Amino acid sequence: MASIRKRPDGAWRARYRDGDGREHARHFERKIDAQRWLDEVTATVVTGMYVDPRAGVELWDAWIDAWIARQAWAAGTVIAAETALRSVPWRRRQMGQVKPSDVQAWVAGETKRGLAASTVRTRLNYVQMAFRAAVLDQVIAKSPAASARPPRVRRSEASMDVLTLEQSAAVLEASGAFRPFVEVCLFAGLRLGEAAGLQLGDVNFLGRSVSVRRQVQGSSIASAELVAPKYGSERSVFVPGALMSSLSAHVAAESITAADEQLFRTPRGDLYQRNNAGEVWRGIRGRVGLPASVTLHTLRHTFASNLIASGCDVVTVQRALGHSQPSITLNVYSHLWPSAEDKTRAATADHMASIAALADSVRTVEGKPQVSGGAYR
Structure with missing residues (x-):
């Protein structure tokens, strides 16, 4: 439910109620601006992108505590997740204040202090999981970790x-x-x-x-x-x-x-x-x-x-x-595992060896070539 009303002081008050029944309101000098704001809110509700304007104020640590408690994880996974999620520098900041540049700077910092690339990738994965969950819960509009680039991992053979x-x-x-x-x-x-x-x-x-x-x-x-x-x-x-x-x-x-x-x-x-x-x-x-x-x-x-x-x-x-x-x-x-080139080479070598062995055996039977009509017998 949404409405726009003119206040005694001349300002236009636009208001709506979210899915939980909470009222949200803003004041505008012009009615057209109030209507535009309500239209934008309605669009986010229709497209599933709506986020409570007050949602992003929750602190990272507090939200992470509640999120981890909801997971059906083994004890080892909980330890790994907590280690990763407590290593970020924005632990006491609001969820909505974390920027993509903050996440990328954290990744770079973890790499520079000597952590293995695979370890940094694992930690980033937990952070990205947490932010994705926050988006799904409409705590934040989008994940600041979505575009974060992990360090390159050495090839397995190296x-x-x-x-x-x-x-x-x-x-x-x-x-x-x-x-x-x-x-x-x-x-x-x-x-x-x-x-x-x-x-x-x-x-x-x-x-x-x-x-x-x-x-x-x-x-x-x-x-x-x-x-x-x-x-x-x-x-x-x-x-x-x-x-x-x-x-x-x-x-x-x-x-x-x-x-x-x-x-x-x-x-x-x-x-x-x-x-x-x-x-x-x-x-x-x-x-x-x-x-x-x-x-x-x-x-x-x-x-x-x-x-x-x-x-x-x-x-x-x-x-x-x-x-x-x-x-x-x-x-x-x-x-x-052998590469396709290795398998092709080995298979052809076996094929050649088999043909050569057969040719040698039919060329000499009791010491004499056995040829008739252009074919071996």
Whole structure:
């Protein structure tokens, strides 16, 4: 409902009520200006672009608290989102005051202070999600983060470390009591948290498989907890008998008997998590002489590289790694698969070799060429 009335002082008062019944009014010197304003408001309502004039005054931090509370996210996602959304410099500013230049300056600042390009991209993604949600809730008219450009990420082939056979052997030799943990990462492709979350009941010794049913989340002894694995990561990985023999020896040495007992714990009995497992790994890496870029996750990359080199297709690799979609596997590992040129060259080489072998065999049978009517017999 909208109306225009002339006030005793000569001003024209235009007013309307929004969908929640709240009244909004403005005063104009001319009736035509009042009508134009009402027409513009009506147009935004009709097109779904209407925004409460008072909506953008809510502070970023306050709105983010309420928005995150509404999400059905896993604990790890909440932590990642809060880390990203609390890193912005406009935390105590009104939502409607944030400009595109503010967002782009923040992206540049995060990059300059040494964060990895992939980390900055992830943080920007959460900020863009939050602003899109604010637009949908009609808190702001448009997102100031929509046009923000993330930093360029290095190509996978340039940024991914994969261990050679010699390096893998050296790592295993230097792992000591941590070797079984390293082996499930290297020969089953488990993530750090997935390896740390393994229990005796997850290992099928007769069927030679390891089931991923949980992971350890948290980066300290106090915060470490067992939770469900990443969405789509529940899986069974089929592994060689040698890995089963190694795990069997580990189970016997550690006197692990109950199905719900953790397969791996620190010497103090704590769960392994990002910090303490990373500390053990850095010691192994130092003894072997590997660069700092080689992390425990490199073992997973090495596992995937071996599957691809052995001729496994993308769906097989996807399932072994626990990626929710084949596209994720391709985005990360596409450079490891043979290119179209490689396949064409190899196929033609095999074809030529087969023809040459056949020609050699029919040219000489018992030492004599067998030719009749221009064709081989």
